[in-house]
Amino acid sequence: MDESVNLAFQFEPALIEEIEAFGELRSFKDGELIMDYGKYIRMMPLVVKGTLKVLKKDDNGNEILLYYLSSSETCSMAYSCCLEEKKSVVKAIAEGDLQIIAIPHNKLDEWLCKYPSWKNYIMRSFNERFSELLKSIESIAFHKLDDRLIAYLKEKKRLSGSSLVKASHYQIADELATSRVVISRLLKILENNGKILLYRNEIKLLQGFDA
Amino acid sequence: MDESVNLAFQFEPALIEEIEAFGELRSFKDGELIMDYGKYIRMMPLVVKGTLKVLKKDDNGNEILLYYLSSSETCSMAYSCCLEEKKSVVKAIAEGDLQIIAIPHNKLDEWLCKYPSWKNYIMRSFNERFSELLKSIESIAFHKLDDRLIAYLKEKKRLSGSSLVKASHYQIADELATSRVVISRLLKILENNGKILLYRNEIKLLQGFDA
DNA sequence: TTTCTTGTGTAACATATGTTACCGACGCCC
DNA sequence: GGGCGTCGGTAACATATGTTACACAAGAAA
Numbered sequence: 066m067d068e069s070v071n072l073a074f075q076f077e078p079a080l081i082e083e084i085e086a087f088g089e090l091r092s093f094k095d096g097e098l099i100m101d102y103g104k105y106i107r108m109m110p111l112v113v114k115g116t117l118k119v120l121k122k123d124d125n126g127n128e129i130l131l132y133y134l135s136s137s138e139t140c141s142m143a144y145s146c147c148l149e150e151k152k153s154v155v156k157a158i159a160e161g162d163l164q165i166i167a168i169p170h171n172k173l174d175e176w177l178c179k180y181p182s183w184k185n186y187i188m189r190s191f192n193e194r195f196s197e198l199l200k201s202i203e204s205i206a207f208h209k210l211d212d213r214l215i216a217y218l219k220e221k222k223r224l225s226g227s228s229l230v231k232a233s234h235y236q237i238a239d240e241l242a243t244s245r246v247v248i249s250r251l252l253k254i255l256e257n258n259g260k261i262l263l264y265r266n267e268i269k270l271l272q273g274f275d276a
Numbered sequence: 277m278d279e280s281v282n283l284a285f286q287f288e289p290a291l292i293e294e295i296e297a298f299g300e301l302r303s304f305k306d307g308e309l310i311m312d313y314g315k316y317i318r319m320m321p322l323v324v325k326g327t328l329k330v331l332k333k334d335d336n337g338n339e340i341l342l343y344y345l346s347s348s349e350t351c352s353m354a355y356s357c358c359l360e361e362k363k364s365v366v367k368a369i370a371e372g373d374l375q376i377i378a379i380p381h382n383k384l385d386e387w388l389c390k391y392p393s394w395k396n397y398i399m400r401s402f403n404e405r406f407s408e409l410l411k412s413i414e415s416i417a418f419h420k421l422d423d424r425l426i427a428y429l430k431e432k433k434r435l436s437g438s439s440l441v442k443a444s445h446y447q448i449a450d451e452l453a454t455s456r457v458v459i460s461r462l463l464k465i466l467e468n469n470g471k472i473l474l475y476r477n478e479i480k481l482l483q484g485f486d487a
Numbered sequence: 488t489t490t491c492t493t494g495t496g497t498a499a500c501a502t503a504t505g506t507t508a509c510c511g512a513c514g515c516c517c
Numbered sequence: 518g519g520g521c522g523t524c525g526g527t528a529a530c531a532t533a534t535g536t537t538a539c540a541c542a543a544g545a546a547a
Contacts, residue, residue: 123414131413145403154410178389191402192356198409199332199365202342205416206453207334209533233494242417244535249495265494265543420503444524455505460525476513476524 073137074111080180088166093117093159100157106146108167111139115163116224120156120240129205130217130240131155132197133224141190147173160224211251213241218261218270228270284348285322291391299377304328304370311368317357319378322350326374327435331367331451340416341428341451342366343408344435352401358384371435422462424452429472429481439481 076084090113093099099110102122110117112134119131119140134140134157146153147170176183204213217237221230238248252268255261262269287295301324304310310321313333321328323345330342330351345351345368357364358381387394415424428448432441449459463479466472473480 121410121413123418125418127418129413129417131410141402142406145399145406148399149403151403154407177395184388188356188359191352192360192362195353195356195405195409196365198406198413199342202332202340202409202412202416203334205413206340207336207338211533235494245495246497246536247534250497250534253496263495422503446524456525457506457527458504461504461527464526474525 073113074186075182076186077180077182080176080183083172083176083180084166084168087172088168091165091167093163093165095159095161097159097163098156099159099163099165100140100143100153100155102154102156103152105150106143106153107170109139109143109147109170109173110157110165110167112136113164113166116160117157117163117165118160118240120158121154122156127242128156128239129242131201132194133160133220135224138193139186139190141187141194144173144187144190210241210243210247211254214248214251215255215274217241218268219275222270228274230268230270231266232268233266284324285397286393287397288391288393291387291394294383294387294391295377295379298383299379302376302378304374304376306370306372308370308374309367310370310374310376311351311354311364311366313365313367314363316361317354317364318381320350320354320358320381320384321368321376321378323347324375324377327371328368328374328376329371329451331369332365333367338453339367339450340453342412343405344371344431346435349404350397350401352398352405355384355398355401421452421454421458422465425459425462426466426485428452429479430486433481439485441479441481442477443479444477 088111089108093115099117100106114136116133116135118133119142120128121131122128140155140157142155143153145151150170173187177187178184204216208216214237217240218230221232222228225231234248234252235245238245241248252261252263256263259271260274261271299322300319304326310328311317325347327344327346329344330353331339332342333339351366351368353366354364356362361381384398388398389395415427419427425448428451429441432443433439436442445459445463446456449456452459463472463474467474470482471485472482
């Protein structure tokens with residue numbers, strides 16, 4: 066665990082020792098649940114490797130993608146949930162292979178005043194998560210679906226490092242909270258405009274896709 | 277300032293003394309700006325009396341209401357902004373007469389480890405703000421405009437304590453990020469259904485409005 | 488091979504929301 | 518009173534998105 070912790074997070078040495086002592090390295094496979102609606106959260110996940118996505122559901126069961134977390138990031142909503150022993154209002158799912166360090170909830174608060182680098186990390190995370198949520202709101206409130214779809218595909222490309230995005234129209238529709246037919250329609254338009262190529266379960270982003 | 281601080285926030289005595297020493301009581305009138313886009317934030321506002329609303333704008337100038345803050349609440353986004361000396365990405369406006377205590381940014385961090393009641397307050401605020409943002413996302417993503425309009429009117433009633441909501445169709449349209457014509461249309465439908473009465477700059481919510 | 492499941496393409500239609508234009512009502516100020 | 522700006526009502530139309538239905542293709546399973 067040593068190197069991975071050292072690498073990305075830039076914690077002070079004493080804190081890294083504590084993390085090694087109390088943190089638990091966990092692995093997840095694609096689609097496995099890290100957090101779920103209504104479950105109590107007893108640890109905060111630090112992403113070591115891979116990506117996870119965070120979703121929100123409403124009363125009617127509609128789900129929407131909030132944001133992705135990748136290396137060295139964390140879900141700060143989990144943080145305040147832990148402190149107040151609340152149930153999770155979001156779901157977190159591994160997107161591909163994922164490794165996290167689970168920090169037990171009783172350490173979170175203890176470290177806050179003990180290690181400045183921990184406090185900074187937590188505060189920075191809060192800020193980043195706020196930004197993500199604001200970006201989501203902006204996207205949903207002001208952008209049409211085709212723009213959101215393009216942004217979605219770009220994000221997938223960024224996270225995977227490949228311009229071949231693996232996803233069915235169904236999945237995309239779910240994460241953007243719309244229907245499959247609509248996504249197929251918009252994708253087809255993008256294809257006709259020479260932006261992408263469509264295959265079964267795969268979408269190839271071509272040059273000039275971002276334009 | 278004494279009583280007001282004591283009342284709502286439930287801080288420990290030593291912290292209240294510090295707040296009295298370093299906090300600055302400020303008053304705003306309806307419509308006055310507390311924070312604005314792109315401005316650096318050097319203090320965190322604790323709401324003592326009245327209500328303020330927090331808005332977000334996108335690149336094209338479209339604005340949307342994020343949430344309201346009232347007594348004993350605070351904008352925790354300001355908190356992390358202060359720490360990292362960032363510019364504000366939101367705007368805060370007084371809704372009616374408003375009193376806040378402005379906490380200077382250099383105290384925020386200092387108090388965090390010094391006063392447990394401060395830390396708890398900050399963490400609780402983070403959590404509440406996350407909840408508000410998630411509620412916003414849910415509302416925008418899953419609910420039709422008529423539902424959002426009803427929720428908006430209810431919130432206005434809750435905050436003002438009066439079932440006579442003072443607002444022009446224009447203002448409402450702005451805050452819900454739509455157009456005046458659309459709001460007029462929906463309000464008229466509500467009136468025809470016996471839920472509300474429409475006057476110039478005023479909307480009367482009738483019995484059974486929530487149903 | 489056949490069968491089954493899942494994914495995709497497409498049409499036709501329903502609905503919500505955005506847009507433009509115009510009119511009249513109200514309140515304010517001179 | 519008369520002029521003026523803001524506000525609200527309404528129609529007509531444009532567009533984006535949601536919905537349903539059906540056909541076919543690709544791959545998995547039998």
